[in-house]
Amino acid sequence: MAAMSAAMPEIEPTFPVPPLNYDFLAPPRIVFGWGRRAELGPLAATLGSRAFVVSGSRTLEKNGALADLFQLLQAAGVEPLHVGAISHEPEVGDVDRLTATIVAHQPANDDFVIGLGGGSAIDLAKAVAAMATNRESTCVVDYLEGVGRGLKIVHSPLPLLALPTTAGTGSEATKNAVISSYDPPFKKSLRSDLMVPRIVLVDPELSISVPADVTAHTGMDAITQLIESCISRRAKPIPRAMCLQGLQLAITALAEAVRNPSCRSAREAMAHAALLSGMALANSGLGLAHGVAAALGVECRVPHGLACAVMLPTALHVNRAGCAAELASLARVVCPGPFSSDAAAADAFIERIESLATEIGIPKRLSTLGVRQNQIPAIVTGSRGNSMSGNPRDVSDEELSELLEAML
Numbered sequence: 577m578a579a580m581s582a583a584m585p586e587i588e589p590t591f592p593v594p595p596l597n598y599d600f601l602a603p604p605r606i607v608f609g610w611g612r613r614a615e616l617g618p619l620a621a622t623l624g625s626r627a628f629v630v631s632g633s634r635t636l637e638k639n640g641a642l643a644d645l646f647q648l649l650q651a652a653g654v655e656p657l658h659v660g661a662i663s664h665e666p667e668v669g670d671v672d673r674l675t676a677t678i679v680a681h682q683p684a685n686d687d688f689v690i691g692l693g694g695g696s697a698i699d700l701a702k703a704v705a706a707m708a709t710n711r712e713s714t715c716v717v718d719y720l721e722g723v724g725r726g727l728k729i730v731h732s733p734l735p736l737l738a739l740p741t742t743a744g745t746g747s748e749a750t751k752n753a754v755i756s757s758y759d760p761p762f763k764k765s766l767r768s769d770l771m772v773p774r775i776v777l778v779d780p781e782l783s784i785s786v787p788a789d790v791t792a793h794t795g796m797d798a799i800t801q802l803i804e805s806c807i808s809r810r811a812k813p814i815p816r817a818m819c820l821q822g823l824q825l826a827i828t829a830l831a832e833a834v835r836n837p838s839c840r841s842a843r844e845a846m847a848h849a850a851l852l853s854g855m856a857l858a859n860s861g862l863g864l865a866h867g868v869a870a871a872l873g874v875e876c877r878v879p880h881g882l883a884c885a886v887m888l889p890t891a892l893h894v895n896r897a898g899c900a901a902e903l904a905s906l907a908r909v910v911c912p913g914p915f916s917s918d919a920a921a922a923d924a925f926i927e928r929i930e931s932l933a934t935e936i937g938i939p940k941r942l943s944t945l946g947v948r949q950n951q952i953p954a955i956v957t958g959s960r961g962n963s964m965s966g967n968p969r970d971v972s973d974e975e976l977s978e979l980l981e982a983m984l
């Protein structure tokens with residue numbers, strides 16, 4: 577050994593991981609598996625005996641899935657109260673109205689909330705669960721980041737069970753709810769560590785009825801979240817490990833889930849990747865694609881997943897120079913190598929993302945989304961939020977404006 581150490585260069589080894597000094601926040605109970613919605617009753621009963629249910633699109637009502645879930649609750653002694661359904665990204669008025677409905681039912685210790693649907697339904701459920709117990713203001717704006725009075729969520733929200741039906745936002749595993757306003761225009765988060773759902777029940781079988789375009793857009797949202805949280809300036813080791821697995825699964829499974837909606841393994845892979853992306857973004861933050869996506873949502877009404885999908889290639893090119901090593905580590909799990917350098921691997925990764933986006937029909941131009949040149953100044957202004965602050969390098973208003981103009 578002595579001879580060997582004498583021959584070794586005196587250089588401390590370094591490992592390509594973010595600093596090993598971190599916090600990690602995640603839902604305390606995750607139940608994942610095909611068909612496991614059958615366990616809803618006993619799981620829900622651990623939270624209380626009356627459930628305020630917030631649901632998403634009407635598909636689940638039409639195909640009978642909602643009635644089946646209600647039966648499961650009743651069989652376990654839980655009374656479901658269907659207080660709201662939402663088919664668009666939640667707005668300030670949606671949160672305030674639904675909170676008032678729940679408060680009128682005088683929630684007590686044995687009451688909880690179930691959010692059932694895509695990211696919009698789960699975000700709305702999270703917001704009303706928090707607003708129902710935090711009554712310093714009856715308007716959610718006062719609690720949103722960057723607008724209103726800056727009030728904080730200080731009381732524990734009603735416990736929340738999240739049951740996602742799409743594979744995308746990862747909202748089931750995050751500590752924030754994204755709330756929109758169109759007049760004045762903003763898209764901001766209600767955020768608190770207290771808002772993490774108590775139980776997450778992911779049954780990928782529920783995503784089989786999701787249409788191909790929604791599968792494509794929400795899937796690209798998950799991929800964007802996995803990448804942005806991995807290269808974020810707040811990146812952390814546990815989320816990073818999750819991102820590598822999530823990306824490896826999602827990049828191969830997404831096109832198959834779009835092509836073949838009933839493919840069980842593709843739906844499972846996407847649901848798992850989306851869940852991982854939620855835990856990753858809740859701990860590590862996001863970046864430029866999500867920053868701009870918020871503004872595209874309020875200025876041009878572009879759905880969140882589609883906005884992220886369109887912005888992702890540009891965000892990767894913008895960050896490529898400063899993040900070649902990070903992007904190369906992603907390339908090594910999703911692209912066939914070998915690579916001559918980190919730069920070559922980073923390029924291969926970006927090409928892989930671009931070809932996937934093309935394969936599943938993601939448009940390349942902002943004009944396809946209805947964006948007009950005279951909206952760009954407002955989009956630049958609206959992009960400055962929590963997501964953008966995680967981007968690995970600063971992007972000036974002027975540069976962002978040029979990037980968006982080039983995408984028109």
Ligand SMILES: [Zn+2]
Pocket residue numbers: 745797798801866880884
């Ligand atoms: Zn997202």
